[in-house]
Amino acid sequence: MLFFTTYKSELFASFILLVVLLIIRLIAKTLIRKIGHKAGIxxxxxxxxxxxxxxxxxxxxxxxxxxxxxxxxxDLALVFSSVFAVIGIALFAIWSILSNITSGIIMFFNFPYKVGDKIMIHDKDFPIEAIIEDIAAFQLHLRMDNGDLVTYPNNLILQKPVTLLKKDAMLFPQDDGTDAV
Structure with missing residues (x-):
């Protein structure tokens, strides 16, 4: 009970902070959901x-x-400098992963192509013409016309020119009612 009386103001401030951050979280989740549904994500x-x-x-x-x-x-500066030094060394080793995650976040809010669209990626070494099957946290899943699945890193898709060939292209052709014999 001594703890609660000693830290009464700190506990009250912590409670207020928690309530404010929960409200901000609710607002953020609602906005993200609305933006996502509006964009068809x-x-x-x-x-x-x-x-x-x-x-x-x-x-x-x-x-x-x-x-x-x-x-x-x-004290915080000492802790953060130590933590950031360790994280910096670790992140240098995995910068590509972080780059793809950051690109995935950018693509969530501002990416003109959606699942089902047929696109062409203008890469001089390996040009790709495919249908977007999925947009994941690290990469796009692209289905080629021959049925092959290509995973393309999110950070590269933001660096290459991309052409929209067909909006909401179908992943699998529909049966036209005629049976092949």
């Missing part, structure tokens, strides 16, 4: 971007909590 990608927003809010909450409970800036 599938629910799995909407859920993924919502998780990214939640993780960001949790990190902000942890930072503000340490300040509420009296951590000094110099």
């Amino acid at each position: 599938n629910d799995a990608r909407i859920h993924l971007i919502s998780r990214y927003a939640t993780v960001t809010l949790v990190l902000i909450w942890m930072l503000v909590e340490t300040i509420i409970f009296g951590a000094q800036f110099k």
Whole structure:
């Protein structure tokens, strides 16, 4: 009980912070869902971007909590510099993964092509003409005309010129009612 009386104001501030961040999370998830449905993005990608927003809010909450409970800036600077040094070394090794995740987030909010569209990627070494089958966190799944599945990294799709060949192209041809003999 001594803990609650000693840290009454800090606990109250923590409660207020938690409520505010939960409200912000609810608003963010609602906005992400509305933007996603308006743009015709599938629910799995909407859920993924919502998780990214939640993780960001949790990190902000942890930072503000340490300040509420009296951590000094110099202490935080020491911790963050040490953590960022370790993370920096680790991220250098996996920069491609982070680049693809960041590209996936950018593609969620601003990507003119959707699942089902037939596109052409103008790559001088390996030009691709395919239908977008899925847009995942790290790569696009593209179905070639011959049936092959090509995975194309998100960061590269933002760097290459892309032409929309057919909006909402069908993944599989429809049966026209005639039977081949």
